[in-house]
Amino acid sequence: xxxxxxxxxxxxxxxxxxxxxxxxxxxxxxxxxxxxxxxxxxxxxxxxxxxxxxxxxxxxxxxxxxxxxxxxxxxxxxxxxxxxxxxxxxxxxxxxxxxxxxxxxxxxxxxxxxxxxxxxxxxxxxxxxxxxxxxxxxxxxxxxxxxxxxxxxxxxxxxxxxxxxxxxxxxxxxxxxxxxxxxxxxxxxxxxxxxxxxxxxxxxxxxxxxxxxxxxxxxxxxxxxxxxxxxxxxxxxxxxxxxxxxxxxxxxxxxxxxxxxxxxxxxxxxxxxxxxxxxxxxxxxxxxxxxxxxxxxxxxxxxxxxxxxxxxxxxxxxxxxxxxxxxxxxxxxxxxxxxxxxxxxxxxxxxxxxxxxxxxxxxxxxxxxxxxxxxxxxxxxxxxxxxxxxxxxxxxxxxxxxxxxxxxxxxxxxxxxxxxxxxxxxxxxxxxxxxxxxxxxxxxxxxxxxxxxxxxxxxxxxxxxxxx
Numbered sequence: 001x002x003x004x005x006x007x008x009x010x011x012x013x014x015x016x017x018x019x020x021x022x023x024x025x026x027x028x029x030x031x032x033x034x035x036x037x038x039x040x041x042x043x044x045x046x047x048x049x050x051x052x053x054x055x056x057x058x059x060x061x062x063x064x065x066x067x068x069x070x071x072x073x074x075x076x077x078x079x080x081x082x083x084x085x086x087x088x089x090x091x092x093x094x095x096x097x098x099x100x101x102x103x104x105x106x107x108x109x110x111x112x113x114x115x116x117x118x119x120x121x122x123x124x125x126x127x128x129x130x131x132x133x134x135x136x137x138x139x140x141x142x143x144x145x146x147x148x149x150x151x152x153x154x155x156x157x158x159x160x161x162x163x164x165x166x167x168x169x170x171x172x173x174x175x176x177x178x179x180x181x182x183x184x185x186x187x188x189x190x191x192x193x194x195x196x197x198x199x200x201x202x203x204x205x206x207x208x209x210x211x212x213x214x215x216x217x218x219x220x221x222x223x224x225x226x227x228x229x230x231x232x233x234x235x236x237x238x239x240x241x242x243x244x245x246x247x248x249x250x251x252x253x254x255x256x257x258x259x260x261x262x263x264x265x266x267x268x269x270x271x272x273x274x275x276x277x278x279x280x281x282x283x284x285x286x287x288x289x290x291x292x293x294x295x296x297x298x299x300x301x302x303x304x305x306x307x308x309x310x311x312x313x314x315x316x317x318x319x320x321x322x323x324x325x326x327x328x329x330x331x332x333x334x335x336x337x338x339x340x341x342x343x344x345x346x347x348x349x350x351x352x353x354x355x356x357x358x359x360x361x362x363x364x365x366x367x368x369x370x371x372x373x374x375x376x377x378x379x380x381x382x383x384x385x386x387x388x389x390x391x392x393x394x395x396x397x398x399x400x401x402x403x404x405x406x407x408x409x410x411x412x413x414x415x416x417x418x419x420x421x422x423x424x425x426x427x428x429x430x431x432x433x434x435x436x437x438x439x440x441x442x443x444x445x446x447x448x449x450x451x452x453x454x455x456x457x458x459x460x461x462x463x464x465x466x467x468x
Contacts (some may be wrong), residue, residue: 002374004156005090012383012407016141016198016229017196017227017229017252019249019334019437020076020157020196020197020198020227020229021027028270028277029257031160034054034055034056035051035052035055035056036055036056036057036058037050037051037055037056037057037058038057038058038060039058039059039067039069039082040060040064041055041060041064042064043061043065043067044065044067044068045067045068045070046067046068046069046070046074046096047070047071048069048070048072048073048080048111049071051072051073051381052080053073053074053075053078053079053080053113054074054078054080054143055074055080056080056082056083057072057080057081057082057083058083058084058085058087059082059083059085059092059094059120059133060085060092060094061085061088061089061090061091061092061190061331062082062088062090062092062093063093063095063238063363064092064093064094064095065094065095065097065145066094066095066096066103066104066105066106066107066143067094067105067106067107068104068107068109069082069106069107069108069109070109070110071109071110071112072108072110072111072112072113072114073112073391074112074113074114075113075155075157076155076196077203078113079113079114079115079155079156079157080111080113080114080115081114081115081117082108082114082115082116082117083115083117083118083119083120083132083133084117084118084120084121084122084133085120085122085132085441086121086122086383087122087123088122088123089122089123089124090122090134090286091118091122091130091131091134091162092132092133093119093130093134093135093136094106094133094135094152095135095136095137095138096136096137096138096140096142096146097137097138097139097140099369100360101411103143103144104143104144104145104146104147104148104178105135105136105137105143105145105146105147105194106133106135106147106148107147107148108140108147108148108149108153108156109150109151109153110150110151110152110153110156111149111151111153111156112152112153112154112156112320113155113156114153114156114157115156115157115159116133116156116157116159116161117132117133117156117157117159117160118130118131118133118134118148118159118160118161118162119132119159119160119201120131120132122313129160129201130160130201131160131161131162132160132162133160133161133162134162134163135147135163135164136163136164136165136166137164137165137166137170137171138166138170139170141173142171142173142174142208143171143173143174144173144174144175144178145174145175145176145177145178145213145331146163146165146174146175146176146177146207147161147163147176147177148178149177149178149179149180149208149425150180150181151181151183151184151317152181152184152189152192152194152223153179153181153194154193154195154196155195155196155197155284156196156197156198157197157198157199157200157463158177158198158199158200158202159198159199159200159201159202160201160202161202161203161463162202162203162204163176163177163202163203163204163207164206164208165204165205165206165208166206166454167206167207167208167237167239167266168206168266170209170227170333171208172268173208173209173373174207174208174209175207175209175210175211175212175213175214175240176204176207176210176211176212176235176238177202177204177211177212177214177259178210178212178213179194179197179198179212179214179215179225180213180214180215180222181218181223181301181341182216182220182222184222184223185221185222185223186222186223186224187221187344187417189223191336192223192249193223193224193225193226194215194223194224194225195225195226195227195251196227197225197227197228197229197463198229198231199212199214199230199231199233200229200231200232200233200424201232201233202233202234203233203234203238204233204234204235204236204238205234205235205237205238205248206236206237207237207239208239208240208266209239209240209266209269210238210240210241210242210243210244210261210275211235211236211238211241211242211243211263212230212233212235212242212243212245213241213244214228214230214243214244214245214246214311215228215245215246215247215248215282215284216246216247217246217247217282217307218246218247218283218306218307218308218309218310219308222247223247224247224248224249224250224315225245225246225247225248225249225251225253225284226248226249226250226251226253227251227252227253228245228248228251228253228254229253229254229256230243230245230254230255230256230258231254231255231256231257231258232257232258233258233259234258234259235258235259235260235263236259236260236261236262237260237261237262237265238262238263238264238265238266239264239266239268239269239404240263240264240266240269240272240276241263241264241274241275241276241279241280241302242258242260242261242263242264242277242278242279242296243255243258243260243278243279243280243285244275244281244282245280245281245282245286246281246282246283246284247282247283247284248281248284248285248286249284249285249315249316249318249328250285250364251310252287252466253284253285253286253287254286254287254289255279255281255286255287255288255289255291256287256288256289256290256291257290257291258279258291258292259291259292259294260278260279260291260292260293260294260296261292261293261294261295262294262295262426263276263277263278263293263295263296263297264276264277264278264296264297264298264334265297265333266448267334270334270337270370272380273297273298273334273337273338273339276296276297276298276299276304276333276334276338276460277296277297277298277299277300277301277302277345278293278294278296278299278300278301278327278330279291279293279300279301279302280299280301280302280303280304281299281302281304281320282304282305282306283304283305283306283307283308283309283318283352283353284318285316285317285318285319285320286303286319286320287321287322288301288303288320288321288322288323288325288444289321289322289324289325290324290325290447290449291325291326292325292326292328292447293325293326293328293330294326294328294329294424295325295328295329295332295333295336296329296330296332296333296341297330297331297333297338297341298330298331298334298338298340298341299323299330299331299340299341299342299344299345300327300328300330300343300344300364300367301325301327301343301344301345302319302323302344302345303320303322303345303346303347303355303442304346304347304348304355305347305348305349305352305353305354305355305358305377306320306348306349306352307352308352308353309347309352309353310351310352310353310405311351311352311353311354313353313407314461315353315401316354317351317353317354317356318354318355318356319354319355319356319358320346320355320356320357320358320359320381321358322344322346322357322358322359322362322437323358323359323360323361323443324360324361324362324443324445324446324447324462325344325362325363325447325462326362326363326364326418326426326447326462327343327344327362327363327365328364328365328366328424328426329365329366329367330342330343330364330366330367330368331367331368331369332366332368336369336452337426340369340373341367341368341369342367342370342371342372342373342389343362343364343367343370343371343372343388344359344362344371344372344376345352345372345373345374345466346359346373346375346378347373347374347375347376347377347378348375348377348378349377350377352379354377354379355374355378355379356378356380356381357374357378357379357382357383357399358380358381358382358404358410358443359372359374359381359382359383359384359386360382360383360384360385360386360443361385361386361438361442361443361446361458361460361461361462362386362387362443362461362462363386363387363389363426363447363461363462363463364387364388364389364391365387365388365389365390365391365413365421365426366389366390366391366413367390367391367392367393368390368391368392368393369391369392369393370393370395370396370397370398371386371388371389371390371391371393371396371397371410372388372396372398372408373397373398373399374384374398374399374400374403375400378399378400378403378405379402380402380403381403381404382403382404382405382406383386383397383399383403383404383405383406383408384404384407384408384439384441385406385407385408385409385438385439385441385442385458385460385461386408386460386461387408387409387410387416387434387460387461387462388408388410389407389410389411389412389413389416389418390412390413395408397410406439407435407437407438407460408441408460409433409434409460409461410465411433415433416428416432416434417429417431417432417433417435419430426461426462426463427463427465428459428461428463428465432459434459434461435455435459436453436455436456436457436458436459437457437459437460438453438457438458438459442458445464446459446463446464446465447461447463448463450463450464450465451464452464
């Protein structure tokens with residue numbers, strides 16, 4: 001593993017697999033050694049045949065119709081960069097219009113070693129975070145996905161892209177980012193992984209289905225994933241899950257420092273009530289930490305195994321490490337058709353590889369039902385040092401006997417003495433009973449990247465030390 005510094009000081013402790021380090025620093029290399037290609041605004045399909053590793057493809061400022069980019073072959077250490085124009089006067093905006101059939105707004109087909117990067121500042125751009133590439137819809141039939149990484153795409157970055165799905169006013173379908181291809185099968189491509197994926201600093205909002213859909217269902221036979229990092233994204237107002245990852249069977253997979261608000265809001269899909277969570281991981285191993293998840297249709301964080309692989313296939317064990325997350329108002333939207341709504345839920349259907357839950361130092365408030373639920377089908381693990389306040393379920397924390405419950409703090413919002421819960425400030429007052437009460441197995445930093453411990457002993461929950 002190699003530690004690298006995030007460009008945003010708020011997220012200064014960010015780990016990446018070595019395969020992603022070149023993609024992180026794709027912008028800012030020696031431009032004199034690389035060619036720069038421009039895709040004219042009227043072009044709808046661009047072939048990468050003559051583009052070499054290290055070259056740059058520029059999307060001009062202004063609006064254009066849907067775009068397909070085909071066959072880019074960069075490398076993880078020397079990627080092809082697809083960017084907005086730093087010399088333009090506006091972002092590059094790609095639109096699905098009334099004249100377009102359903103499909104994708106931006107599709108990268110067989111893109112290997114590529115960085116789709118909207119971080120370049122255009123002339124007159126505001127200070128702070130900007131999104132130089134925007135995908136949206138102005139009318140017509142809704143796309144299946146706004147940004148599609150298809151074919152055998154792998155070793156890629158998606159950074160500083162805004163996706164405005166136009167739901168519900170202009171569209172009724174579509175995911176924000178889709179990383180999958182039903183045509184590419186693992187049996188036909190033995191040893192091939194969809195890997196080296198970094199999705200960071202994007203703003204995805206108002207989409208009818210998932211904010212992100214990353215990976216295949218086991219039953220479809222798609223390529224498995226490894227070394228996936230999803231970090232520092234803002235996902236708001238999604239019809240289905242905010243962030244949905246699947247089939248991550250190997251490597252170092254991390255979902256961290258994301259903000260997910262109002263996920264699982266599209267009642268028209270209530271026939272599939274399992275897809276209404278803030279962050280969901282299906283049939284794979286993952287580390288989920290330092291995320292803020294607020295207001296969901298079902299669970300705040302959902303780790304599940306379904307449809308396979310079977311335990312006899314030896315794809316696991318699937319470890320689920322979940323820490324330093326703040327989960328607020330899980331399950332608030334759909335009481336009428338949602339059977340279960342928990343702050344954090346881990347489990348599996350029978351006969352498949354079980355997730356092993358390690359759930360610690362999270363703060364969970366006002367879940368419609370239980371704060372933490374570990375199903376009987378989950379493997380061995382522990383639930384410790386969490387704060388669960390103001391839930392509507394009984395028991396507040398539920399787990400089978402082979403999962404250790406240790407030193408969790410349960411009570412009302414008032415009893416936990418948060419700094420200002422009416423303003424969603426769930427740091428602890430000096431007088432909180434959760435102060436200095438965690439066990440020795442605490443993470444080295446808290447939700448806000450504050451070092452632990454501050455006073456000899458760490459605090460329970462996601463925050464360390466009193467704060468305003």
